Amino acid sequence: MGSAGVAVMLVVFLVAVVFAANQNDVVGWLVVIISLGWLLVFSFVVFSLRSAARKAAARLQGHAGPGGKGGDSPVAVDRSRDLKLEHSFKIVQVQVGVVREYLGKDQEMVERALETIEITSHNARSMMKDSGEGPVEGTVVD
DSSP states (O other), rough: OOOHHHHHHHHHHHHHHHHHHHTOOOHHHHHHHHHHHHHHHHHHHHHHHHHHHHHHHHHHHHHHHHGGOOOOHHHHHHHHHHHHHHHHHHHHHHHHHHHHHHHTTTTHHHHHHHHHHHHHHHHHHHOOOOSSSSSSOOOOHH
C-alpha cells in the first residue's frame, strides 16, 4: 500500500512539473513545490513506518525463538528481573544467618528476621509469576 501511495504522489508531482513547465506560470511552480513537499512527507512517513514494522517483526521473531532472547528490551527486562531475584535471595541468606545467630538468645530479632524472609520470598515469587496464579514459569539454568 505504501509503495502504491508513493507512486501516486510521484505521478502527481511529475504532472505538476509538466504543467508548470508548459504554462511557465508562478502558480504552476507553487503547485510543484507543494506537491514536492507532500511527496517528501509521504515518503518519509511510509519508509519510517516500514522500517519500524521490520524492526518490530524482527524483535518479535527473535523473542519467540529458542531461549527467549530477542531484541534489547526483553533481554534487559529479563536481566533486571534476574538481578532483583538475586538480591532477594541474598537477603534471605543474610536473614537465615541472623536467625541462626540469635536463635534462643533474642526472640524479637528472630521474629523480625523470619518476617523479612517471608516478605522477601513473597516479593520474589511475585516477580517470577506472570498473573499471580498458576505455576511458576521461567528458564532452567544448569
